[in-house]
Amino acid sequence: MAHAVSSCMSGIRTAGDLVLRMQLAKSMKIDAAKQYVADKLGVKPIDLSDSDLMAEIRAKNGLGRSFDLNKSPKGIEAKFNIARILGIKINSVELFRGRAGLNKEGA
Amino acid sequence: MKVSEFFTRMGDGSGVYMTAEEIREDILKGVKDAADRGKIAELTQDEMDYLFKIITMPGNIVGVERGREVVSTSDSGSCKMTYHANIAMERSMAVLVSEKVLGADSVDIGNMDYSYKAVKQIIHNETPVMELAQHNAVMPVLYGSMPNLGLYTKPDGPVENWSELLPLAKIEEARAAQEEAVEHAVRDIVFVAGEMYEAGADGINLDTCGASGDADFLAGLLATEKIKEKYPDLGVEFGAAGEFVLGMHGKIEYDGAKIAGLYPHKQVKLAEKAGANIFGAVVNTNTNKSFPWNIARTVTFVKACTAAAEIPVHVNVGMGVGGIPMSEIPPIDVVTRADKALIEIGKADGL
Numbered sequence A: 001m002a003h004a005v006s007s008c009m010s011g012i013r014t015a016g017d018l019v020l021r022m023q024l025a026k027s028m029k030i031d032a033a034k035q036y037v038a039d040k041l042g043v044k045p046i047d048l049s050d051s052d053l054m055a056e057i058r059a060k061n062g063l064g065r066s067f068d069l070n071k072s073p074k075g076i077e078a079k080f081n082i083a084r085i086l087g088i089k090i091n092s093v094e095l096f097r098g099r100a101g102l103n104k105e106g107a
Numbered sequence B: 001m002k003v004s005e006f007f008t009r010m011g012d013g014s015g016v017y018m019t020a021e022e023i024r025e026d027i028l029k030g031v032k033d034a035a036d037r038g039k040i041a042e043l044t045q046d047e048m049d050y051l052f053k054i055i056t057m058p059g060n061i062v063g064v065e066r067g068r069e070v071v072s073t074s075d076s077g078s079c080k081m082t083y084h085a086n087i088a089m090e091r092s093m094a095v096l097v098s099e100k101v102l103g104a105d106s107v108d109i110g111n112m113d114y115s116y117k118a119v120k121q122i123i124h125n126e127t128p129v130m131e132l133a134q135h136n137a138v139m140p141v142l143y144g145s146m147p148n149l150g151l152y153t154k155p156d157g158p159v160e161n162w163s164e165l166l167p168l169a170k171i172e173e174a175r176a177a178q179e180e181a182v183e184h185a186v187r188d189i190v191f192v193a194g195e196m197y198e199a200g201a202d203g204i205n206l207d208t209c210g211a212s213g214d215a216d217f218l219a220g221l222l223a224t225e226k227i228k229e230k231y232p233d234l235g236v237e238f239g240a241a242g243e244f245v246l247g248m249h250g251k252i253e254y255d256g257a258k259i260a261g262l263y264p265h266k267q268v269k270l271a272e273k274a275g276a277n278i279f280g281a282v283v284n285t286n287t288n289k290s291f292p293w294n295i296a297r298t299v300t301f302v303k304a305c306t307a308a309a310e311i312p313v314h315v316n317v318g319m320g321v322g323g324i325p326m327s328e329i330p331p332i333d334v335v336t337r338a339d340k341a342l343i344e345i346g347k348a349d350g351l
Helices: A001-004 A016-026 A030-041 A044-049 A050-059 A075-086 A091-099 B020-038 B047-055 B079-084 B093-101 B116-121 B123-136 B163-167 B171-198 B214-230 B265-276 B291-308 B332-344
Strands: B005-007 B015-019 B107-109 B141-144 B203-209 B233-241 B277-282 B313-315
Touching: A001 B093, A001 B332, A016 A030, A016 A044, A016 B233, A030 A044, A030 A075, A044 A050, A075 A091, A075 B123, A091 B123, B005 B020, B005 B047, B005 B233, B005 B332, B020 B047, B020 B291, B047 B291, B047 B332, B079 B093, B093 B107, B093 B123, B093 B141, B107 B123, B107 B203, B107 B233, B116 B123, B116 B203, B123 B141, B123 B171, B141 B171, B141 B233, B163 B171, B171 B203, B171 B214, B203 B214, B203 B291, B214 B233, B214 B265, B233 B265, B265 B291, B277 B291, B291 B313, B291 B332
Parallel strands: B107 B141, B141 B203, B203 B233, B233 B277, B277 B313
Antiparallel strands: B005 B015
């Protein structure tokens, strides 16, 4: 908690989860990961840590928020949108597609 | 307390007042200790001056400059609430609390034993926790455990105990036992990683690699290689056990480099070579020294590590590592100062 307040991006309150995804998926160092996510969201890297701005952007793109509004994407639903916007494969999304039969023709 | 004194702490967490001169002296000594041990560059005078400023900043907590925030991974992250704090909570629920309440950027699910050997036996009960977490969480969720090579020794495991063989001067037998244990550990880690991949995990956290020495570190490297070969999309975080890999075997090499004796700036190169996506650097805290000494030493090691690394480096900042005091409840004043120093001077990519 101390780290989150003092020095970290605070996850889905901002864009911390998205930046972390790029580190984990593509081994990007912090500045490169922020730049990549910022470019995809159409903002500047410094904006990624602004919880007020990111709340709007997350809501607009259906990326999941700390306090979900009714009828907004949650959990795996939000990760479908994250995978599409960041242009990466998310393991749980791929599994969901397969197990829900979404990869079948006509699905 | 004199007016000219500043409140800080010792490495055990106890409070202490130091003068500016004492703090500057300890910073210099900490820097020189790291540079001497690691054969790395000292911090510059400007960096040491800035570190002094961070240590003596007014305010109970401090923070990084706007825009310099980093991201966090964890070890046994979802266990902190369930097992450690004894809150009766299912672990996938702890993931959601970490995400929605605590502001974590990611978290790892782990078992109480937090060792791949133990997890293998109960994997069928571990994967549903990951599956549930993946359905409900937005942030990346990893699965974490330790190679923990010592668990493979008799009577609990299949191989001879090198800690018993070494005092008997049975050096070759001790080495052979460790090499055999590596094979068991790699098999277990890769098996668990495969099961977790099929449960939707975003990554595997190989935590505390090297806890049983250089063979333990090798097990982490070889497991990383195999995981990336079989599951290229599965992220791997390779976390070290200490600032210096102990030579329990002494002769083990990886990619032509002897593992025993490596400091973080060289450990990270092996993790990179194996295919790890994130490296968890560790620098140990000396409880008899002051926070200024410990954080100066830590930042010196971390700066060298991040400069050498081509992958992101997440510095371990739990109790007893990363300049944080060896205290069950790390004081927030020095925790936040350690974070700021590690990010702004050490150039850490995460914590």
